Amino acid sequence: MSLVEQAIARLRNQQSGAKTPVLGGSVAKSVVPPIVIQSEDSKAANRLAIDANALRAGGYLPETSKDRQFADQYQRIKRPLIEKALSGDDAGGEPRIIIVTSAVPGDGKTFTSINLAFCMALERDISILLVDSDVAKHHITDIFGLQHRKGLLDALTDESLDPEALVVPTSSRGFSILPAGTRVEGTAELVSSNRMRQIVTTLCSRSPRRILLLDSPPLLITNEGRSLVKVAGQVVLVVRAGETPRHAVQAAIDMIDEKQAGGVILNQVKVGFTEGYYGYGAYGKPADSP
Secondary structure, X not given: OOHHHHHHHHHOOOOOOOOXXXXXXXXXXXXXXXXXXXXXXXHHOOOXXXXXXXXXXXXXXXXXXXXXXXXXXHHHHHHHHHHHHOOOOOEOEOOOEEEEEEOOOOOOHHHHHHHHHHHHHOOOOOEEEEEEOOOOOOHHHHHOOOOOOOOHHHHHHOOOOOHHHHOEEEOOOOEEEEOOOOOOXXXXXHHOXXXXXXXXXXXXXXXXXXXXXXXXXXXXXXHHHXXXXXXXXXXXXXXXXXXXXXXXXXXXXXXXXXXXXXXXXXXXXXEOOEEEEEEEEOOXXXXXXX
């Protein structure tokens, strides 16, 4: 077991005392974004048609043979997040604003964001707005073919824009996307501005049953990631076992307030004879940390 795995194993029993399932899965391996086709149906002219086969071919959805396995995994991951989101407990910020991030690039946070969003959107009583807030990379925007749509950055630079008008509904019930928008300079300052807080507050206020899921830049290499943590009510940290240095995991955890704890997803853990597993649990300081 690597140092990262040992650290996360200790983190599991720190704050919530909840049981922590070990979950199976794999990360996206393709770097070629699939094409997702716009619907031509006159009744849904502005609705994005989700092409699951293209997403699967690009490595952003699990293989068909693993669909049920992944469904079980994400069911267990999403439940505490949804319960806290709807609890009304805003001691750590608006709990309906959930950030999915990582310490460093390559840990699988965008794959996690997409699959978690789809799974959460299956709930009958809530809706999910997936926000591409990785404004430097635009991964979500590129994956869903929304490169030419206005989005978050446009709303940040033009206060006359209603951010709700930039939300793209999709053919998947309860699931919509806010693209990153037009590339501009000075994104760190924009994301840390009061306007950013106004935007997420406005998006939340449109429905008491809407949950915002923000795909965030890595915490240790971008100012944008650190700024986004400040607007979140819950933070989910994705860590790749055997790859992410333990000191990087701890440094990322230290940036997150205990009240924002949404959990750690340990990606690519080896369990017994099976590879490619996720571990999920609460986080805090490891017992033997200085």
